[in-house]
Amino acid sequence: MQTAQMEGSNNNNNNKQKVLPKIKELFKDQRKESEGSVDSPSLEFEYGDTDSITAELSELYSYTEEPEFALNRDCFEEDFKTQVKDKRWIELDIPDQKAYIMRLLDALEVTNRDKRLKVSRAILYLVQGVFGECDCEVDVLYWSRHNTFLLYEMGIFTALLELLSMEIDNNQACSSAVRKPAISLADSTELRVLLSSMYLMVETIRLETEDEKTEWQSVRESFRTELSTQVYNGEPFALLLFTMVTKFCSMNAPHFPMKKVLLLLWKTLLFTLGGFEDLQAKKVKTREALCLPPLPENSIKVVRSMRAASPPASAMELIEQQRRGRSSRRPLVKQDSLDAYNERDPFKNDEARDDEEDNDDVDSGIEGEVGLLDRDVIIQPPPPPVRPPSERVCFPRGLPWAPKVREKDIEHFLETSRNKFIGFTLGNDIDTLVGLPRPIHESVKTLKQHKYVSIAEVQMKKEEQLQRCPMTLGEEEVEESPIEILYQGMLSNLSQYVIALLKLLLAAAPTSKAKTDSINILADVLPEEMPITVLQSMKLGIDVNRHKEIIVKAISGLLLLLLKHFKLNHIYQFEYVSQHLVFANCIPLILKFFNQNIMSYISAKNSVCVLDFPHCVVHELPELTAESLEAGDNNQFCWRNLFSCINLLRILNKLTKWKHSRTMMLVVFKSAPILKRSLKVKQAMMQLYVLKLLKIQTKYLGRQWRKSNTKTMSAIYQKVRHRLNDDWAYGNDIDARPWDFQAEECALRESIEKFNSRRYDKNQSTDFTPVDNCLQSVLGQRMELPEDFHFSYEMWLEREVFSQPIQWEELLQTE
Secondary structure (H helix, E strand, O other): OHHHHHHHHHHHHHHHHHHHHHHHHHOHHHHHHHHHHHHOOOOOOOOOOOOOHHHHHHOOOOHHHOHHHHHHHHHHHHHHHHHOOOOOHHHOOHHHHHHHHHHHHHHOOOOOHHHHHHHHHHHHHHHOOOHHHOOOHHHHHHHHHHHHHHHHHOOHHHHHHHHHHHHHOOHHHHHHHHHOOOOOHHHHHHHHHHHHHHHHHHHHHHOOOOOOOOHHHHHHHHHHHHHHOOOEOOEOHHHHHHHHHHHHHOOOOOOOOHHHHHHHHHHHHHHHHOOHHHHHHHHHHHHHHOOOOOOOOOHHHHHHHOOOOOOOOOHHHHHHHHHHHHHOOOOOOOHHHHHHHHHHOOOOOOOOOOOOOOOOOHHHHHHHHHHHHOOOOOOOOOOOOOOOHHHOOOOOOOOOOOOEEOHHHHHHHHHHHHHHHOOOOOOOOOOOOOOOOHHHHHHHHHHHHOEOOOHHHHHHHHHHHHHHOHHHHOOOOOOOOHHHHHHHHHHHHHHHHHHHHHHHHHHHOOOOOOOOOOOOOOOOOOOOOOOOOHHHHHHHHHHHHHHHHHHHHHHHHHHHHHHHHHHHHOHHHHHHHHHHHHHOOHHHHHHHHHOOOHHHHHOOOOOOHHHOOOHHHHOOOOOOOHHHHHHOOOOOOOHHHHHHHHHHHHHHHHHHOOOHHHHHHHHHOOHHHHHHHHOOOOOHHHHHHHHHHHHHHHHHHOHHHHHHOHHHHHHHHHHOOOEOOOOOOOOOOHHHOOOOHHHHHHHHHHHHHHHHHHHHOOOOOOOOOOOOOOHHHHHOOOOOOOOOHHHOHHHHHHHHHHOOOOOHHHHHOOO
16 A cells, blocks of 8 residues: 555656646746736826827828828929929918919819819828928928918818718719729729828817917817818718718728728817817716716826736746745735735736636636646745835825715615515605614715716606606707717618728727628728738738728727717717617627737837838938838837727726626626736726726626636725625625516617607607697698699599588587
8 A cells, every 4th residue: 555655646746747847838928928017017108089199190191102292292392383483382471372272272173083183182282291391390290280270261171071072972983993803092092182181180170289379279169160060961070981981881982991081080079079088077067067966086087097006927927936835835924914915916816717617718727737736735925025114115095986876776775774674665765764773874874975976867867757748848958069960960870880880890800800701991001013022011011900900099989989978968879879889799899809919919019110100201211121120119018009908998898887788798708818818908097997897797707706816806996986885796786687688678778769769750740749729720721732733723622622512410410
């Protein structure tokens, strides 16, 4: 027996020695990645409406369009020299500049397509800042701004809009593009020139600067009003761009330059509706108008002041901790030292078991393989480093968010308490506390102190009253704001717009595979002649990846902007758009987007600084090499990719908040390990929205997941707002019962349809339509008759009136 036991122990030791190198080799790449993420500093990223002005302008152009800068300059100089002798544009005074712009405006009316294109290029050169006469990038931006306001005052934007509508309706170009096997830049030349000019005008006028002229403010307001109202066929400009998106996705116009369309659509919405700061100010004003208490804090400022936490521990770190624990076992650790360690590094000790259901995930198998090495060794955190007194860790004194309680939560708490102590309930009464013990009184008082009534709750109650008492309350007065006008225009084709945007997002996602039936979003980046050399191929590959990243950025930005503005304007407008997004599989699409190496995506270097506008037009281009293309820029992260990730997480939060059926979709699609991997990005705002998504589904993930991810739970407690009655950490809430999810969506859909029918269906014939009972007024009404009616009036009178016997007795009888 002893011999057998010794042989068994030797075999175990041999197995350990064989398994350890395999595990080390298996996680070698993971260790390198995790070491880089853990030791790297937090990303110095400031979230905002947009990136810097130079970055936003450079992303309009693909690197393939670089030769067209010189072409625009040649078209302008050729025409300018025939009109103005011995002077440059920047040397002219404003009256002479206006006179030349008027000549360009007249030249846009010619029927010759080629001449019209040359004039459009000359206008684009002016909007680009007459870079041929500038010495540095600052001068280019200055003259671009000066020329843009001048061109708008002279009516150039309206002329460009008419040309754009002509190009959209050009059936000959559409049909030839459909028949082509491969579409390139040459198929969308006119559209790209027009869209580039309009984008530069919108983006330049939208931005306010400290040293701008006083009259430009009024120009900006008039331009905003023009874009948001009846600028095109009585509809907002954004609807024309939405129409281009749907036409492209239906394969009727595959030559449309979709990146430029999406960027212009996003910036138009941002200009006409307002950005995140404007939204916050509107929210404060709306709460004041509804007599609601002010917001407990400014969410934008709170998020900006938050710090990023360290990412979850990788598998190799756990093995290293295990080896250290074996060499020097510590019997006990002081509790306050552990608390200090946990507060400083809330993710550090997360075990590798991400999800018991995620069997194909790498991390899910770590626990078993670690157990092969030494089952009796407990993984312990390394001791906190000894710091001098001056470097002591400072902890925040309170949580970043003020807790909130809904009125529904107080009602539920009182209903449970009354059933327990009294044996009956009082419905929605939250004031009567008779018969309840003193601790319940104190609890209700605390809950009422943190009671928060949202604008959405007030809007839903008001809508319920309007549906119940339509005659008493009368017609609702609806303010014709830009977002209201936009919703009315989008209402009839909203599902098409949503599906088209998600199709484009799927095609641009880095995780999507090319399919034969997928839409081609590279029409405005592929040159006529494909690259021959390796260097050209590398440059085109970078351009294609950059092109896709910009499309993702534009779609995520405009979707988030629409959702936030619709929610503030009316909750059922937001819910209508949200349901269309959910039914179009937006939730699995976003999860698929994040199911990648998110650190690689955020640190991607798909840009060449020397080719970016306006740098490339004022400096001589150096000779590009394969090494310079591979090196990319020196930035720690890619701003647009991090911006896109945060936007998509915010959209996912908005779609799933307080929706148990959609939260279950997150659980079914196994989003927990995907989201947890995103915590490797050391950026506070991104981590906040990941933790929010993890928080809402913890009650459905089971006790084992919560037990295995205690440090993630701790981070949720530290960073996410508390709902005092929300039993998210234990799963005992009654809302966690997985039934009637379909009924929840159906009830919401019914409420939305009633809202849309009451407010926007003006041709409805309901029981509440007023009836005119006065004989004289009915006979005195003017009836619309056919134009030829007066020719056959006598015959109609003879046939329908005189020849028909009238039963006077039946008229006198009363039932």
